[in-house]
Amino acid sequence: MAMRLAYRRAARQRRASMRTGRERLAFNLGEGTVPSRTVVEAAIAAGAKPTFATAPRAEPREWGYLGLLAFTAVLLLRPQDQIAGLKDVPIAEICAICGLAPMLLHRFANRLPMFRVTPELLGLMLFGCVIVGTAPFSVWPGGALEVFTGSYVKILLVFVLMMNTLTTPKRLEQLTWLILLCCGYIAAFAVFNYVRGIRLVEGGRLAGPVGGLFGNPNDLALNMVTFMPFAAVVALGRHQSAVRRLISIVITALMLAVVVFTKSRGGAVGLVLMLVSLVLLGRKVRPGFGVIAVIGVLAATPFMPQSFWTRMASIFNEEVDKRDFTGSSEARRVLLTEGIETFMDRPFTGVGAGQFKNYNPPQRKERWRETHNVLIQVAAETGVVGLMLFSFLIIRGAVAAVGTRRMLVRSQKRRGSDPLRLVMSESDRRSLYAHTVAITAGLIGWFVCAIFASVAYSWTFYYLLALIVAARELTKDRIAAGRALEAEANTARSVA
Secondary structure, three states: OHHHHHHHHHHHHHHHHHHHOHHHHHEOOOOOEOOOOHHHHHHHHOOOOOOHHHOOOOOOOHHHHHHHHHHHHHHHHOHHHOOHHHOOOOHHHHHHHHHHHHHHHHHHHOOOOOOOOOHHHHHHHHHHHHHHHHHHHOOOHHHHHHHHHHHHHHHHHHHHHHHHHOOOHHHHHHHHHHHHHHHHHHHHHHHHHHHHOOOEEOOOEEOOOOOHHHOOHHHHHHHHHHHHHHHHHHHHOOOOOHHHHHHHHHHHHHHHHHHHHHOOHHHHHHHHHHHHHHHHHHOOOOOOHHHHHHHHHHHHHHHOOHHHHHHHHHHHOHHHHHHHOOOHHHHHHHHHHHHHHHHHHOOOOOOOOOOHHHOOOOOOOOOOOOOOOHHHHHHHHHHHHHHHHHHHHHHHHHHHHHHHHHHHHHHHHOOOOOHHHHHOOHHHHHHHHHHHHHHHHHHHHHHHHHOOOOOOOOHHHHHHHHHHHHHHHHHHHHHHHHHHHHHHHHHHHHHO
């Protein structure tokens, strides 16, 4: 009789604990959020009734995720640049609304927090506040506000959408695969243009086949360098299908060709450092990863045109750059100096987001041009607070990528138990680890390229940051859910 009463009391306590922890586990009010469907099976096996966090319908509605996929495809492919009838149709905005509206309505109807809050999201919000707060002191307040309303608000909303829909390793993999396919299409289109002699600027440099992220040669090279690690990891991974690996090999080769054809010096430096980081990290994805990558690069080297090497040599010789090219090396050096001087003149307010090119005091030599350095751009345009917040976001991204890899490895090495085993398959764990390796190399490549570009309000970095943080959050969620299930199983065994 006493044993029966104790068992009933323990069962009531478990049900009460599951009810009170439902929202905490589901929406990041505590340790974790939505785990995968395998949690349901583990919970049932442990004799516990699935909670909201472990139910099959716990993930956000499909419409939000589908809206994110559609927005990403439109953002990268820009069909409005190729189809005249779509030029005045705000396709990207429509896709974003189709993703955000169902997600927010679902949460509002269920009296749930409207979105997941992370330090990175708070940093983004505060950076947006700085953009708005410094606008009244700008050389053109209306232009600074346009940067916020026309670009940054959209970045912020899509970041929220990504954080609240990328809740499984499968979704994370699908989105990165979509990005790869879109970049592969852009790369193939660009190479085709280069062969035909179309869209060439500045003495044979390849410009993007579409506008937006891929418009000018430097931006085109930056994006190829940033997303190339994803293609390389899939191409050299052992656990992907043969078809995916073949497609990824082709995409990697096309991306490498595009970087070469743009003759972007910043892109070339970013490519080298990205490849070095990928070789160092990739050996944990597959033994011999670095050797294969190095052999691939060496095999491609003889096919690089002589004009590429000549332009790369001008990095160290301004006279060669002036004689054979546009003299942009000297101009960039002058712009860096002018950007620092602008920051020193206006250390707290800057000249307004996106307004450095419109700031033309009498002593300025390179007028109507950007700083061509992302950190100096932020400092000159938003002041010291903006620089601190933007640097915070970059550092948080790097720390999150390293932290996710460590969580995946440490969980597997735990003595006695592995909480991720209950809520994540081994293939998902491998996929997530490979994702963090690729995105770390991509972040390094982006940062090096951004040292030579004004891309503080461009989409690339914020997509990278969201992919990094989403991977960290879902890993934390699964570990928390796995530990909760372990505790439930231990309680059931002790009662029995």
